[in-house]
Each structure stands twice: as structure tokens, then as C-alpha cells.
Amino acid sequence: xxxxxxxxxxxxxxxxxxxxxxxxxxxxxxxxxxxxxxxxxxxxxxxxxxxxxxxxxxxxxxxxxxxxxxxxxxxxxxxxxxxxxxxxxxxxxxxxxxxxxxxxxxxxxxxxxxxxxxxxxxxxxxxxxxxxxxxxxxxxxxxxxxxxxxxxxxxxx
Amino acid sequence: xxxxxxxxxxxxxxxxxxxxxxxxxxxxxxxxxxxxxxxxxxxxxxxxxxxxxxxxxxxxxxxxxxxxxxxxxxxxxxxxxxxxxxxxxxxxxxxxxxxxxxxxxxxxxxxxxxxxxxxxxxxxxxxxxxxxxxxxxxxxxxxxxxxxxxxxxxxxxxxxxxxxxxxxxxxxxxxxxxxxxxxxxxxxxxxxxxxxxxxxxxxxxxxxxxxxxxxxxxxxxxxxxxxxxxxxxxxxxxxxxxxxxxxxxxxxxxxxxxxxxxxxxxx
Numbered sequence: 001x002x003x004x005x006x007x008x009x010x011x012x013x014x015x016x017x018x019x020x021x022x023x024x025x026x027x028x029x030x031x032x033x034x035x036x037x038x039x040x041x042x043x044x045x046x047x048x049x050x051x052x053x054x055x056x057x058x059x060x061x062x063x064x065x066x067x068x069x070x071x072x073x074x075x076x077x078x079x080x081x082x083x084x085x086x087x088x089x090x091x092x093x094x095x096x097x098x099x100x101x102x103x104x105x106x107x108x109x110x111x112x113x114x115x116x117x118x119x120x121x122x123x124x125x126x127x128x129x130x131x132x133x134x135x136x137x138x139x140x141x142x143x144x145x146x147x148x149x150x151x152x153x154x155x156x157x
Numbered sequence: 158x159x160x161x162x163x164x165x166x167x168x169x170x171x172x173x174x175x176x177x178x179x180x181x182x183x184x185x186x187x188x189x190x191x192x193x194x195x196x197x198x199x200x201x202x203x204x205x206x207x208x209x210x211x212x213x214x215x216x217x218x219x220x221x222x223x224x225x226x227x228x229x230x231x232x233x234x235x236x237x238x239x240x241x242x243x244x245x246x247x248x249x250x251x252x253x254x255x256x257x258x259x260x261x262x263x264x265x266x267x268x269x270x271x272x273x274x275x276x277x278x279x280x281x282x283x284x285x286x287x288x289x290x291x292x293x294x295x296x297x298x299x300x301x302x303x304x305x306x307x308x309x310x311x312x313x314x315x316x317x318x319x320x321x322x323x324x325x326x327x328x329x330x331x332x333x334x335x336x337x338x339x340x341x342x343x344x345x346x347x348x349x350x351x352x353x354x355x356x357x358x359x360x361x362x363x364x365x366x367x368x369x370x371x372x373x374x375x376x377x378x379x380x381x382x383x384x385x386x387x388x389x390x391x392x393x394x395x396x397x398x399x400x401x402x403x404x405x406x407x408x409x410x411x412x413x414x415x416x417x418x419x420x421x422x423x424x
Binding site for chain 1: 233
């Protein structure tokens with residue numbers, strides 16, 4: 001068993017889990033943060049994307065033990081005081097989701113992208129979203145949402 | 158995933174000790190290949206020895222004629238390092254094209270070279286730049302290190318610590334990525350060095366290889382036209398559901414020409 005101490009959305013947690021436990025399962029099953037979705041289980045779809053120490057990562061391909069001591073932000077941690085994060089607001093405004101399954105991971109990936117590159121070109125947006133799959137939208141409205149969110153995210157962070 | 162014991166290595170020595178005591182133990186760096194493999198139950202190590210926390214393995218150093226990158230440097234660190242961008246921009250570019258952003262935020266150069274996936278990007282840079290793979294035991298020339306698909310010169314319990322790249326006069330990397338995985342269907346690293354032109358090809362064959370015929374032609378005439386009529390032997394190329402041998406053989410020529418064209422604007 002591995003004893004894990006980590007901060008999730010600003011709250012400190014200590015848990016004892018099996019060594020093979022994945023970060024996605026720790027978040028969903030132990031901490032009940034089910035906004036982090038598990039889509040493909042093969043590191044391709046990006047639905048499980050969270051931020052670990054400020055970087056977007058796929059939590060289905062990281063052991064909880066690897067995240068010991070880390071600062072994790074999940075989709076539940078983005079909105080502040082009932083106000084949506086600019087990326088969340090942009091996804092709502094631009095109708096950047098249909099079924100919504102990929103959306104939490106997509107939003108976490110976009111938040112990561114805009115942190116590195118606050119004003120991405122269309123090509124950079126496509127390149128930046130290569131780790132996330134959406135089966136409904138055809139990506140057009142997602143790219144629109146990224147463009148809307150670009151420039152707004154700086155003050156929110 | 159089968160049950161496994163996770164060990165966070167405090168130091169290189171500690172990691173080596175755990176490996177020595179447990180013959181079925183495996184090193185864990187970024188885990189971008191290993192964890193996925195374990196989830197499919199394609200491997201069953203007794204222990205995972207996590208070396209990601211060893212700070213000394215993350216440093217990037219430049220000397221007069223070499224760029225030395227710690228094995229634990231993540232792809233995004235190599236891609237965005239100003240030192241790498243100034244010293245060998247083609248290497249920073251290569252790192253920026255691996256997998257996807259989330260994978261680049263975790264995956265490491267040492268992990269990629271230890272795994273030696275025939276479609277991985279870094280082997281092309283290591284062989285193309287005539288790099289030295291430094292381990293906790295010795296220094297291995299890239300030409301001796303790569304031994305075919307997923308095979309390397311690494312011995313049991315040996316740990317890659319750094320990769321030392323001699324600085325080229327100029328270099329370029331070009332790849333034809335698989336659209337879903339980002340892996341190189343064919344990736345070509347061309348380097349102009351003090352001792353001639355080197356052309357290293359990944360993704361096309363059973364493992365990374367040098368295309369010596371193109372090297373000789375480019376040594377005389379460094380233009381895409383110089384190799385337009387050269388062909389690699391399709392029989393030696395890889396074949397899978399994504400591309401036939403003949404298709405890959407053709408890609409090697411096309412992608413090499415693109416890489417050479419890029420050299421014109423490369424530093």
C-alpha cells in the first residue's frame with residue numbers, strides 16, 4: 001500500500017491506496033471528484049486530463065503514488081466563487097460541447113494550452129488539442145471557444 | 158494492471174540497489190509507455206522504481222561543443238528550454254512534436270531511449286547527432302546503443318543518466334506522424350557535422366538506422382535534388398496495418414528531402 005499526500009483543488013488529502021491505483025481512480029473513487037472522466041483507458045482520449053503541478057496530464061496513465069506531494073487541479077477546481085473559469089464560460093457561450101463526455105478533459109487541456117500560449121493561432125490550437133478526442137462536435141466550436149477564452153484567462157489565473 | 162510495488166527512488170544509488178535486489182523490477186520515469194503497457198497486462202514487473210524525483214537527472218547543460226540533457230528531462234522541458242533551442246533547435250523542435258501536450262508533460266528523453274520504440278522520435282536525434290548515452294556504469298555510442306526494435310545495449314539494472322549531444326553545424330528533423338498517435342510513421346533527422354552529413358531514420362524500419370547512401374550524396378551536394386532518385390530497400394522496412402513496406406520506403410525519401418529542404422533555414 002502507498003500512503004499518498006496531495007493537494008486537490010486547494011484541499012489537502014491523505015489516503016492509503018494500492019500501489020497500482022491510478023490517479024484518475026483516486027480522484028473519482030476515493031475523493032468522489034467524478035468530473036474527471038475515464039474515456040479510453042489507453043492514454044489517447046484526454047477525458048481524464050487534470051493539472052499536476054501546473055501541467056496538463058492524463059490522470060489515467062499516472063499512478064496515484066507518482067502524484068504523492070503534488071498539487072492537483074481538476075475540473076471541479078476551476079470555477080471560483082460560483083463564477084465559471086473563462087474557458088468554461090467560452091465552452092458554454094460557443095456551444096463547444098454536445099454530449100459533454102470529453103468536456104472536462106478538453107477544458108483542462110485548453111486551460112493548460114492558454115497558460116503556455118495565451119494567444120494561440122488556429123494551427124497552435126489544433127496542435128495543442130492533439131491529446132483530446134471529441135466524437136460529437138467536429139472541433140469547430142471547441143476551437144471557437146479557445147479563441148474566445150484567449151486573452152481572458154490571464155486575469156483569472 | 159497486475160499488483161505491483163511502487164518505490165520512489167531517493168537517489169540513483171537507491172534506484173540501482175532496488176533494481177539489483179529485484180530482478181523483476183522496472184524503472185519508471187514519465188510512465189507514458191510503461192503505465193499504458195501495465196494497464197494492458199503486457200508486463201508484470203515486481204517493482205516500479207520511480208526515478209522522476211531525482212533532481213540531478215533533470216538538468217540541461219551546455220559546454221563548448223556538447224549539449225548534455227539529463228535522462229529525466231521531460232519532452233516539454235526539452236522543447237521549451239532556451240538552452241536547447243539555441244544550441245540544437247532541431248532537437249527542441251523534435252521534442253515539441255512527440256505525442257501530445259499531456260504526454261510531453263510527463264514523458265522523458267531517457268524513458269524514450271530506454272524503450273527504443275521503432276516509431277519513437279528521440280532515437281533519430283540520438284543517432285543523427287552521434288550522441289553518447291551515459292549510464293550509471295559507462296558511456297555508450299548511439300551507433301552501439303540501438304539494437305533493433307525495443308532492443309538496446311542496456312544491461313540488467315543499468316540506468317541511463319544523461320544523453321550527450323555533440324553540437325552540429327546545423328540540423329533538421331522532419332516527420333510524417335501517425336495522425337492518431339503522433340508516433341513517427343517515418344521521421345528523419347539530418348545533421349551536418351564536422352565529419353560529414355548524417356541521416357538517421359526512425360519509424361520506417363525495424364529500428365532507427367542511418368541512410369548512408371543519402372549521407373554520401375548529401376555530403377557532395379546538400380540539396381533535396383541530390384537524393385531525389387535514391388531509394389531504401391523496401392524489404393528492410395516495417396509493415397503494419399498503417400502502411401506497407403513500399404509506402405514506408407517511399408516516405409523515407411520524401412521526408413528526408415523535406416528535412417534537407419528545412420536545413421536551408423536551420424541554425
